[in-house]
Amino acid sequence: KAAFIVGRLFVAFIGYAASLIALFLLCRTPHEQKNFPVAVTVHNWAAPIVSLAFLPLLVLGLSLDTGTASDGEATIRVRISVFWIGVRLFVGLRLLRISRVIPMGKAAFYFVVTAAVSIVTTQGLESMLGLIN
Secondary structure, three states: OHHHHHHHHHHHHHHHHHHHHHHHHHOOOHHHHHOHHHHHHHHHHHHHHHHHHOHHHHHHHHHHOOOOOOOOOOOHHHHHHHHHHHHHHHHHHHHHHHHHOOOHHHHHHHHHHHHHHHHHHHHHHHHHOOOOO
8 A cells, every 4th residue: 555655656756757747848939948837836826726716615515415416417526627727728828928928828828738648657657667557
């Protein structure tokens, strides 16, 4: 159990570092490179703050959810999860755009690339280390 937890933490750290390296490599202009430390700081502080802001909504959804859905009817937990994904995308794009001082199109491109690098890295490492089937 301890090896599994340490392995997952290691993979999460490598995925996080890979996404930051990808973001750094995407930043070509001196202005973008100058703002890189600000983007890292904003990202590190924003993630837990946004998560804590939605904790009451998640607790409410878990307490009200009956767990049964009939004929494609979404449960409260599913609706909250979809809403949560949308909010995280919106907040992530806005924070990347504001902290890097770049247009929204470029921020969306950076967001997609860094997310893809993180997902591919973590999934690949978890598979290689035997943490998932």
